[in-house]
Structure formats: structure tokens, C-alpha cells
Amino acid sequence: MFTSPAWVPSLPFADLCFLEEPPNSITIEEFILSGKYGRRPAATSRSPFTCGLTGKSFTATQVPQRINFLARGLAQALNITPNKGLSLDKVIAVFSPNTINYIPLVLAIHRIGGIVTPASASQSPSELEYQLKKTGAVAIFTCPQLLDTAKKAAEQCGITDDKIFIMDFSGAKSTTSHISLEKLISIGKDLPDLEALNWPKGEGARRAAFISMSSGTSGLPKACVISHYNVISNVLATATYETGARSHFKFDTQVTLGLLPMSHIYGLVTVALCAAYQGDELIVLPKFTIDSFLDAIQRFKIRRLYVAPPIIIQMLRNRDKCLKHDLSSVANIHTGGAPLYAETAEQLLKMYPDWHLGQGYAHLLGMTETATLICTTSEHDIDLGSSGSLLPGIRAKVIDSDGKEVFTYETPGELLVQSPSIIPGYLGNGRADEETFVWDDDGRWIKTGDEVVIRKGPSGNEHVVVVDRIKELIKVKGFQVPPAELEAHLLTHVAVQDCAVIPVPDEAAGERPKAFVVKKASAAGAVDDEELARQISLHVQNHKAAHKWLKGGIEFVNEVPKSPSGKILRRLLVDLERKRRARGRARL
Known part of the structure; x- marks a missing residue:
């Protein structure tokens, strides 16, 4: 059995929020916005979400107000009463690139007892239709650029035009008759406060927060039911893990790049929600271009970059352009979404030798079923080629090809993981549940489908190294x-x-x-x-x-x-x- 490194607090969440276990009777919205659960206040000079293209932002005081107003307006528009009806009757799709309103919208939907199904902005009408039908979505938030796609999919699912809302998006103005997110906020200002959800103990683990599409370990896309407790657990685990680096490098909050799609569990939880909980400022970009990427880093003095390996390759190909920009604010670059090959990492570090470069692992760096991180690289414990150490509260074991547990370092086998962030299962797919989750005397485990070895890094801590994929995604x-x-x-x-x-x-x-x-x-x-x-x-x-x-x-x-x-x-x-x-x- 393998666990998190020695420098992580022995009680998973004790040092961060004085709780031995993640709260399981609240929504993600309450967890992020309330100060009762260890949330680190944002620096007075920072806004929670800032547009990396226009600089538009809202203050730490304005964001909760907008979420509250948006929840009121949305509840009226969809005739939803927070404490009435089933959550599965309140599934709302968010089909949009990243915007500064993406996370506020997610939290507003949670405030009315609803479920978010994030949809990739790259989907075709038929792919979006599949997701809408699979999740039972009753409404869609989209943006002007994607409206035609959204309408085609909605028509096939019986979602009427009055249930399609427009998110305000930089560089694109809507001339449609669809109600905008800003209009809902305006309507909500004049409405009374919504009744509190007041969930009983354990309800956070029973209630879905997201239904995200994933391929699991094999087969066609499946609908992952992700509870509020799952996400809260992972945010707390990630934030607790990061206390080591923040203490070591003596900083409380930082400016973080919000480029990875929030429709993907990695960009949604590990980047955006973790940043909000830790008081960091998220600089939001809707898509990658080398110019907007470099301009945002220079303009907003971004300290942490969350990127995928192809972006690092683009930096290497545009070396001269990179070196013309002031990227001196960057201290940590964290890769995810795909393996980062050693040769690529070494080339980047030749350009920027002072950067702390690491990667994380959650089923090859972004497993929806674990919502999200399993392990990650701390800035003060980097072992190039590894995916870092296990987060607190997570246990892992390695099973060899004969089905026996591995207890020695550098011995390959399939990684199995146990964590409070592991989802309860797939929506209406018992067969997939049986293929993905296993039980033994120690409880329920998820089979990642990936071959790994555990090795001791230079610090003496255990690191996870991905060898190959057993699965075929x-x-x-x-x-x-x-x-x-x-x-x-x-x-x-x-x-x-x-x-x-x-x-x-x-x-x-x-x-x-x-x-x-x-x-x-x-x-x-x-x-x-x-x-x-x-x-x-x-x-x-x-x-x-x-x-x-x-x-x-x-x-x-x-x-x-x-x-x-x-x-x-x-x-x-x-x-x-x-x-x-x-x-x-x-x-x-």
C-alpha cells in the first residue's frame, strides 16, 4: 500500500481547515464561498477571475453577489425551487469556452440544487446531442459562436429556445433573442433570496454536482456522476498538499493561468475550483494562441502555468517570441492532459532554468472518475519523469499481471486507487461500474487501467511513474x-x-x-x-x-x-x- 509523502499533514485536512474529514452536507458553492471551511481569502489586490484578453474582472465581493443574483434569476427562468424535485430533473449543460463567468455559473446552478453537465466547446451537434440525451439536460448555457451547434442539438432533445441562454463572451456580441447570463443577474437583483438547501449529513455524497462525460477505461463515452463530496474532497486534498510548497517558497496566494478547458474535469476542479478555494487569481483564456498566452503572462504577472505538453512544444518552436516577453513572474509550470516526455522538459528548462517543472497524474493526468487528481508534483519535490506523489487521503496499490499486489519499488503493475473523491459510479451503466470498480477487504478501489512503477525520488518520497497504458484510450x-x-x-x-x-x-x-x-x-x-x-x-x-x-x-x-x-x-x-x-x- 502506498500513501502520501511525509511532509503532508498526517491528518489529511487538519492543518488547512481544522477538519479531519471533508464536509459532506454542503454544496460546492457553499464550500467555495463560505469562510467556514478553510477557504483562503483572496489578496485585496486580486480578483477571483480575470479575462486574460480584455482584463475585465469582478472583485472578491462582487463575485458572490453575482452568483446569488444569477441563482435567483435562473431559478425563476426555469421554474426551479431549490428544495423541491429531483436533482436529475435539474441538469443544465454548459457548452462554452472558458469565460470569467464559467465558475460563477456553475456555483449558481449548484445553489438552486441543480447539476452541471460540462460540454466541450469542440463538440459537433451529434456529439452534444448524445451528451444532452444521456444526462437528461433541461437547459443549455452557450456563447454566440456555438449557438448554432447548441440549437441543432437542443432541437433533437426537445429543449426549447427559451431554455437556451447566452454567456457573455469577449470578442463576440449576441444579437439573438435568447436571454443572456447578465440579464438573468439583472432579473435576480430584484428577486427575494432563495431558501437555503439545508442538506442533512451525508447528502453531499449522495447529490450529484456534475455529470461529466468520460470514456472510463474503455468503450464509448459514459456519464460520470460526480458528487459534491467528491469535488470538495479533491479540492481539500490538493490544497492541503500544496501547503508544503507555499510554506517552502513563502507565498500565500498566486496568479494562476486558467487556459485548460473548464469543460474538462482537470481545468474545472484542479485549476479553477482549487484556485478559487485557495484565494488565487485565475487569468482566464478561452483558447490557446502563442501571442495571447505570452501577453497574458507578461501583463498579469502569472506565477503558475497549467498547460498541456503541446503548449510547451509551441513555446519551444516560438523560442524567439517567448524570449521577447517578460516571463520572469513564472515560478511553476505544471503539465497535465498527456505525458510530458523528458526531452521536451529538458529543452524548456534550458530556456527557463529557474522554473519548477512538474506534472500530475489522474489517470494520465485527468481522470474524471477520480474528480480529479490522484497525485501531483510539488514545487519543492520535483522528480522529472514522475507524476509526483499521492495526495493526502488517497491510498494506492499496484497489481501485477498475475493479480498479486506489488510491494517493491520499480516493479510494474496496474495502479488501483482508493479516495473520497472517487465517483459513486456511472449514470445508468452498471456494467461499466463492474468493469471499473473492485472491492476487497480494504474497501472499494478504482482500476485506472494504467501501468505504473513506484520509485523513491531524490527527496526520499515515493513518486508515481507512468510506464504505459493498459487501457487503449x-x-x-x-x-x-x-x-x-x-x-x-x-x-x-x-x-x-x-x-x-x-x-x-x-x-x-x-x-x-x-x-x-x-x-x-x-x-x-x-x-x-x-x-x-x-x-x-x-x-x-x-x-x-x-x-x-x-x-x-x-x-x-x-x-x-x-x-x-x-x-x-x-x-x-x-x-x-x-x-x-x-x-x-x-x-x-
Whole structure:
């Protein structure tokens, strides 16, 4: 059994908020806004959320007021009474890039007893439709750029136009008749306060805060039911873990980059909610461009950067542009969403030798089912190549290929984790629950599907090192791409008899999907392979988000390797591709 390092308080949350256990009878909204649960006050010179493009922000006093007014206006618009009805009847989708109103909206929805289903801004209408139907969403918040997509999906789900609201977004003005978030706040100012939720003990663990889509360890996207208690536990664990670095480097609050999508559990919990709880100022950017990224760091004196490895690669490719900007405020750069290779890390540290560079692990750095972090790298305990140490309150064990527990360092096996932040399960998918969660005499564990080793770092603390993935998800710029989803879609093409999708390495994105396709006999000779590959690629592009496109290529084969039971043996194809690339003869 492996636990958190010695410098973490022995009682997981004692030093931070004088609690032995996370509170389990409150919403995330109360936890973040109330001073009763250890929240660190923001510095008087900082705002909780600031737009990295325009500089627009609201003060630490204004944000709670806006959340309160927004909750009132939203409750009236949707005819919701906080203490009446089921939470599952109050699911609201947030389909938008990052804005300074994203977290206030989330907290306002929680204030009325609702559930948030965050939807990636990259989704196509059919993908959004799938999520809306799966979660039972009754309303959508979106932005002007995504309104057409939202309306197409909503129409297929029976969500009427009056249940589609517009989030104000820098650089885009809405001319539609849809009610805006600011209008709801204005309406809410003149309405009476909402009744308190007053949940009994344990209700925070029973009530869903988010229903987020995840591929789990395999298969098609699943709806993860994430409780308020899950998120509160992880925020407390992360904040407690970070007390070591804040004490070591003698700072209380900091300015943090809010670039990673808040529709993703990593950007939502580890970046945004943790920043709000710790009194940090979050500089919000809706998307990455090298210019806006560098300008925001220089303008707002950002200390901590949360990024994905492709952003580091862009910094290396734009070295001259980076060095022309004043990035002296940066002390910590934290990577997530995909593995950071040692060569890339070393190149960045040559440019900025004073930066503390580390990465975190939560099912390859962002597991929805663990809401979110399992372990992470502390600024004062960096072991390059590892994903840091376990957070407080989290236990882990490693199981070898024979099903036996590993007790020695540097011995590979699958990582199993136990934590109060692990979700209760998937929405309406008992089979997925059985595949993902296991029980033993020590309780309930989640199988991460990843092969790791535990090693002792230079400090003597135990560090988790990801060796390989047992599961077969593809990670493109931090987004999960389930092969089964693409395979199912490819089989709808008239020329495809059978197929398999695997990851291939990509310098900019980490990985890209590649398809091995068996043609139908009727397709033979109709067009040449180059044209057919183009048609199949367009078939994916017309229905799937850009990170799911087959940019790793399409290869036509005579058969797809399968087990006697019919399971696709993707690992054989992965091994074949690796050998080809090692020989320098990779086929496009």
C-alpha cells in the first residue's frame, strides 16, 4: 500500500481547515464561498477571475453577489425551487469556452440544487446531442459562436429556445433573442433570496454536482456522476498538499493561468475550483494562441502555468517570441492532459532554468472518475519523469499481471486507487461500474487501467511513474478519444467492412488516431485507395470533433487482428506501428 509523502499533514485536512474529514452536507458553492471551511481569502489586490484578453474582472465581493443574483434569476427562468424535485430533473449543460463567468455559473446552478453537465466547446451537434440525451439536460448555457451547434442539438432533445441562454463572451456580441447570463443577474437583483438547501449529513455524497462525460477505461463515452463530496474532497486534498510548497517558497496566494478547458474535469476542479478555494487569481483564456498566452503572462504577472505538453512544444518552436516577453513572474509550470516526455522538459528548462517543472497524474493526468487528481508534483519535490506523489487521503496499490499486489519499488503493475473523491459510479451503466470498480477487504478501489512503477525520488518520497497504458484510450491534446467510438462510426461508411483505431505519436498533439480499414468487396476498384481514404476521413470530419479526426492516417488491410471471442487486438497493431517507426518506414 502506498500513501502520501511525509511532509503532508498526517491528518489529511487538519492543518488547512481544522477538519479531519471533508464536509459532506454542503454544496460546492457553499464550500467555495463560505469562510467556514478553510477557504483562503483572496489578496485585496486580486480578483477571483480575470479575462486574460480584455482584463475585465469582478472583485472578491462582487463575485458572490453575482452568483446569488444569477441563482435567483435562473431559478425563476426555469421554474426551479431549490428544495423541491429531483436533482436529475435539474441538469443544465454548459457548452462554452472558458469565460470569467464559467465558475460563477456553475456555483449558481449548484445553489438552486441543480447539476452541471460540462460540454466541450469542440463538440459537433451529434456529439452534444448524445451528451444532452444521456444526462437528461433541461437547459443549455452557450456563447454566440456555438449557438448554432447548441440549437441543432437542443432541437433533437426537445429543449426549447427559451431554455437556451447566452454567456457573455469577449470578442463576440449576441444579437439573438435568447436571454443572456447578465440579464438573468439583472432579473435576480430584484428577486427575494432563495431558501437555503439545508442538506442533512451525508447528502453531499449522495447529490450529484456534475455529470461529466468520460470514456472510463474503455468503450464509448459514459456519464460520470460526480458528487459534491467528491469535488470538495479533491479540492481539500490538493490544497492541503500544496501547503508544503507555499510554506517552502513563502507565498500565500498566486496568479494562476486558467487556459485548460473548464469543460474538462482537470481545468474545472484542479485549476479553477482549487484556485478559487485557495484565494488565487485565475487569468482566464478561452483558447490557446502563442501571442495571447505570452501577453497574458507578461501583463498579469502569472506565477503558475497549467498547460498541456503541446503548449510547451509551441513555446519551444516560438523560442524567439517567448524570449521577447517578460516571463520572469513564472515560478511553476505544471503539465497535465498527456505525458510530458523528458526531452521536451529538458529543452524548456534550458530556456527557463529557474522554473519548477512538474506534472500530475489522474489517470494520465485527468481522470474524471477520480474528480480529479490522484497525485501531483510539488514545487519543492520535483522528480522529472514522475507524476509526483499521492495526495493526502488517497491510498494506492499496484497489481501485477498475475493479480498479486506489488510491494517493491520499480516493479510494474496496474495502479488501483482508493479516495473520497472517487465517483459513486456511472449514470445508468452498471456494467461499466463492474468493469471499473473492485472491492476487497480494504474497501472499494478504482482500476485506472494504467501501468505504473513506484520509485523513491531524490527527496526520499515515493513518486508515481507512468510506464504505459493498459487501457487503449487515445490522448489528443489532453482530450480522450475512445477507439470504439471512431470504429463504430467508421463502420457506418458504405465502403468499410471492418476496422480498428489505434494511437500513433504526434509531436504537437501527443497522439493522433490512425485507422486500419478492411474494405467491403463492393468498394474494390470503385476508386483508388487515396481517394477512398479521403472520403473516409471526410466521413469522420463531418460528424466528429477535430481532435477525433484521423490525422494519424488510414491504412487498408486484409483483416483486423481479433481474439477468438472477437475482441479487436489493438495492441498487435500498436506494436506493429512502433516497429515500423523505429525502422523509419512508417506508412502514411
